[in-house]
Amino acid sequence: MQRDALAALARRTAPVTQPAPPGVIAALRWACARDLRLALRSRSELALIVVFFLLVTSLFPLAVSPDPELLRAMAAGIVWVAALLASLLGLARLFAADHADGTLEQMVLAPAPLAALVAGKVLAHWIATGLPLVLLAPLAGLQFGLGADAIGVLVVALALGTPVLSWLGAIAAALTLGARGGSSLLALLVLPLAVPVLIFGAGSVESYAAGLGAEAHLSLLTAGAIAAWVLGPAVTALAVKIAHE
Amino acid sequence: MTPTGTFDGLEARALACAAGYRTLFASLDLRIAPGEWTMLVGANGSGKSTLLRTIAGLARPLAGEILWRGAPRKPDDAEWRAQCVYQGHAAGWKDAFDVRENLGLQLALDGLRVPRAELDAAIDRVGLARQAKLPFARLSAGQRRRVSLARLSCSHARRLWLLDEPGTALDADGLRLLGELVDAHLRAGGLALVATHQPLPCNATPSRLSLDELRP
Secondary structure (H helix, E strand, O other): OHHHHHHHHHHOOOOOOOOOOOOHHHHHHHHHHHHHHHHHHOHHHHHHHHHHHHHHHHHHHHHOOOOHHHHHHHHHHHHHHHHHHHHHHOOOHHHHHHHHHOHHHHHHHOOOOHHHHHHHHHHHHHHHHHHHHHHHHHHHHHHOOOOHHHHHHHHHHHHHHHHHHHHHHHHHHHHOOOOOOHHHHHHHHHHHHHHHHHHHHHHHHHHHHOOOOOHHHHHHHHHHHHHHHHHHHHHHHHHHHHHOO | OOOOOOOOOEEEEEEEEEEOOEEEEEEEEEEEOOOOEEEEEOOOOOOHHHHHHHHHOOOOOOEEEEEEOOEEOOOOOHHHHHHEEEEOOOOOOOOOOEHHHHHHHHHHHOOOOOOHHHHHHHHHHOOOHHHOOOEHHHOOHHHHHHHHHHHHHOOOOOOEEEEEOOOOOOOHHHHHHHHHHHHHHHHOOOEEEEEOOOOOOOOOOOEEEEOHHHOO
16 A cells, blocks of 8 residues: 555656745745644643733732822833733743744745744734733723723724834844843843833823823834834844854 | 756855864865765764755855856745755654644745645655644654655655755655655656765665765
8 A cells, every 4th residue: 555655656756836935925924824823722821921911910009009099100101011021921932942843944944035934923923922912901901090091092002012022022032042041131132122112102101191192102103113014024034044054 | 947058956166164163074076966866974973964054055154155057056045945945853843733734834835835635645655644633742753754754745846855864763664765755856857965874775876975084
């Protein structure tokens, strides 16, 4: 039976299909779908990030003071710091797992553009770790007694800012690939770079509460998000390539 | 198409590679024509994997040049990447996926559109039909290698195969399958550079390239 299969294989000299380099969109979709499927297989890791975010935000009222005025003033800052720390949790595994089992190597060598594959991976990472935080932010906001419109500003700011955090993290994760103590190095690299995002993100809600409007802050966050999506793929792809040399 | 008169295969001229600060080999010349394969031998640590990675474009050589069909090969060229299959030690399979998922994803990444029936046939050919839905983490080392064989059996359209110890952990039947695959590939006009310690059961006789003699 198997001999027959071997003979059939040996007889067939015509190629199955001619390889056609996948386009940018196909490569992005491939990487994003693959990583989302992987994320679904390790749901406990995702749950950890969400639980961490909710725990940190609910620890503050216990530790600081239950004073509603004080908590309302601090709400945006707390949510942003918690989101930043939570987003660091999953970063180390963004490329390290693929690096260890050789799948990243195959991506570097694939006919598809590496920048598109990397962008797909980061998009999947944001959907799996950033988007849940954006969706849970209203809950955290309610805990601190934020008004409905302030919560709206908070959600928009997080939706614009968390992809920037993902891209900063992706660049750092790619740069620290193969380095000893990579994950602690990763936090040291990302945190200083994330400061502007934190300032404008938390500032948007405060400025809105002060009656100044959040447009300026949100515009700057949008600019950051656009810059991250435009520059991030090429820079991360380069860092991944360097890691393989 | 290549201009007439140029060599339609893989060529390396005066290639030198290093690991860290240590030069592994220097002035390596290599010539593989379509339908031929070269058996790459050498002691552990002599640079077999480094040579394969360098040709694939993962590492940069210290000196020398690599030519594909008569022109210097550019590692970032999509055409080159579509032609070259590299199968290294970490073969690139995810433990969380099952055999069919892994193979389907890898072939899609390779730019090959393989219908589902063809995919199942490839898995069947390497004797893993019963394990097709099994998570990769539960396969034995030899069965993992067989998935790499299934990938190769769908990759005859990609002309250059760079295989790093493809026979490791394979049983006699698996080795014979590997030999048949290489033979079929050569018949289809492909070429292969295979780092291996044991001779492959192939009909085609390889030329031998030993890295031990090139140590500086």
